[in-house]
Amino acid sequence: MITENLEVKTKNYIAGEWQELQGEGVSVYNPSNTSEKVGDMYFSTEEQAFEAVAAAREALPTWKKKSGSEKSAVLYKMAEVLEKSAEKVASLASREMGKPIGEMRGEVMRAVNLLRFYAAEGIRPDGQLIPSSEQNVVQYSRRVPLGVVAIITPWNFPVAIPIWKIAPALICGNTVVWKPAEQGVLTATLLMEVFEEANLPKGVLNLVIGKGRVVGNVLLEKAEIDAVSFTGSTATGQRVAAACAQRNIKYQTEMGGKNAAIVLKDADLEKSVPVILGGAFRSAGQKCTATSRMIVEKAIYPEFVAAIQKALNEVVVSEASENPYLGPVASKSQYETVSEYVELARKEANVIGEGPLKTDKQGYFIQPMVVDGITAEHRLFQEEIFGPVAAVVQVEDFEEAIDVCNDSLYGLSAAIFTNDMNKAMRFLDEVDAGMVRVNQETSGVEYQAPFGGMKWSSSYTREQGQAALDFYSQVKTCAIKYQL
Numbered sequence: 130m131i132t133e134n135l136e137v138k139t140k141n142y143i144a145g146e147w148q149e150l151q152g153e154g155v156s157v158y159n160p161s162n163t164s165e166k167v168g169d170m171y172f173s174t175e176e177q178a179f180e181a182v183a184a185a186r187e188a189l190p191t192w193k194k195k196s197g198s199e200k201s202a203v204l205y206k207m208a209e210v211l212e213k214s215a216e217k218v219a220s221l222a223s224r225e226m227g228k229p230i231g232e233m234r235g236e237v238m239r240a241v242n243l244l245r246f247y248a249a250e251g252i253r254p255d256g257q258l259i260p261s262s263e264q265n266v267v268q269y270s271r272r273v274p275l276g277v278v279a280i281i282t283p284w285n286f287p288v289a290i291p292i293w294k295i296a297p298a299l300i301c302g303n304t305v306v307w308k309p310a311e312q313g314v315l316t317a318t319l320l321m322e323v324f325e326e327a328n329l330p331k332g333v334l335n336l337v338i339g340k341g342r343v344v345g346n347v348l349l350e351k352a353e354i355d356a357v358s359f360t361g362s363t364a365t366g367q368r369v370a371a372a373c374a375q376r377n378i379k380y381q382t383e384m385g386g387k388n389a390a391i392v393l394k395d396a397d398l399e400k401s402v403p404v405i406l407g408g409a410f411r412s413a414g415q416k417c418t419a420t421s422r423m424i425v426e427k428a429i430y431p432e433f434v435a436a437i438q439k440a441l442n443e444v445v446v447s448e449a450s451e452n453p454y455l456g457p458v459a460s461k462s463q464y465e466t467v468s469e470y471v472e473l474a475r476k477e478a479n480v481i482g483e484g485p486l487k488t489d490k491q492g493y494f495i496q497p498m499v500v501d502g503i504t505a506e507h508r509l510f511q512e513e514i515f516g517p518v519a520a521v522v523q524v525e526d527f528e529e530a531i532d533v534c535n536d537s538l539y540g541l542s543a544a545i546f547t548n549d550m551n552k553a554m555r556f557l558d559e560v561d562a563g564m565v566r567v568n569q570e571t572s573g574v575e576y577q578a579p580f581g582g583m584k585w586s587s588s589y590t591r592e593q594g595q596a597a598l599d600f601y602s603q604v605k606t607c608a609i610k611y612q613l
């Protein structure tokens with residue numbers, strides 16, 4: 130068992146067996162303290178990716194025949210063992226990708242709850258009785274599995290996102306090949322060790338660690354899989370969609386966002402601003418649901434700016450282990466990408482405020498920043514930054530706020546801050562986003578509700594809640610004539 134603070138090493142888990150990885154390793158350092166080594170990543174070859182798919186294929190006939198309650202029992206057990214190891218998983222994940230430990234604990238508990246939610250689906254109805262137009266015919270529809278599902282997950286929720294894909298995939302009777310993102314592979318290896326204790330049947334859940342261009346490529350282009358669920362960048366999502374469409378296999382892509390918070394003139398700024406900044410900056414803004422645009426009615430603009438400045442001074446940026454409001458970004462490459470936007474902001478925008486940095490550790494810390502003085506067409510207002518940088522524009526009125534909000538390639542989530550019921554309802558109707566909220570932050574989705582975006586944010590399917598069951602299954606319509 131991997132124990133806290135030991136350096137860990139990635140391994141594959143295929144057909145119920147651990148597989149050591151060869152080749153050149155890459156050391157992983159804690160983004161909160163880059164002199165602390167957390168572990169080593171080793172990567173799979175193409176052959177190993179094929180082996181994982183073969184294992185999942187072999188396990189499929191038995192797993193898909195299991196009754197709902199048999200599958201349910203496995204998921205309940207996964208929830209139990211994860212809950213028991215929650216602290217260990219949260220601690221490693223926090224050291225691997227820098228999310229503050231308090232948030233990481235919450236994420237692990239979200240995963241436990243997701244496992245229980247989908248475990249319960251094993252004994253819920255999985256079809257409908259549909260009247261036939263003929264006599265003496267019973268007609269019904271039922272969900273059946275897709276087969277072998279490839280699950281490709283990002284690093285920003287290294288525990289919750291894999292689980293919100295794996296749990297519904299399994300309860301629907303599919304077998305899984307899971308490829309985590311590089312910056313989450315140590316956590317993935319530990320999670321798999323934890324799940325080993327749940328006695329999953331061999332080959333039902335396989336972990337294959339590797340590079341996108343090797344393992345990802347085998348899964349998308351070459352191996353015999355039946356579906357793909359992907360969360361990550363819009364550019365990669367497009368490639369996933371194209372590859373799957375070519376092969377006519379089912380896919381879902383959850384991609385970027387450029388989520389707006391609209392602030393109307395009647396908003397209670399004292400209460401709203403902390404909520405807006407929480408949505409923008411927790412997880413260092415590295416959520417596809419993070420607020421990165423703020424659209425503010427002219428009448429309260431000066432008060433809004435003052436409130437942002439005051440609140441930003443109180444934000445604590447420090448190492449993830451200390452449970453600050455904001456930790457580092459996840460990696461060197463994230464640091465470099467976000468820093469380019471910070472430079473752009475310093476050059477072309479006006480910095481309203483920056484949060485103070487309170488650590489002496491060397492890490493990938495970026496002070497949260499809110500800027501204005503740009504138009505709604507500016508790159509800072511249109512491109513996904515995936516870091517703690519948000520931009521504000523001023524609008525004349527509610528109508529203009531809706532237009533600016535909708536003027537985006539993305540449509541993942543949006544929020545409005547107001548007590549005006551009429552405008553709040555119009556916002557819910559008129560904004561093109563998959564998740565629309567009144568007086569709540571744009572991020573922090575609830576696992577029991579459908580989640581997904583419009584426009585370039587997703588492939589129109591939904592994750593989580595019961596909606597996930599629709600993705601991980603296909604419908605069969607059955608009819609029996611009991612008297613000819």
Ligand code: UN1
Binds near residue numbers: 286360418572573574
């Ligand atoms: C959340 O806001 O709680 O990758 C979840 C992401 C999203 C999930 C956001 N797919 O950030």
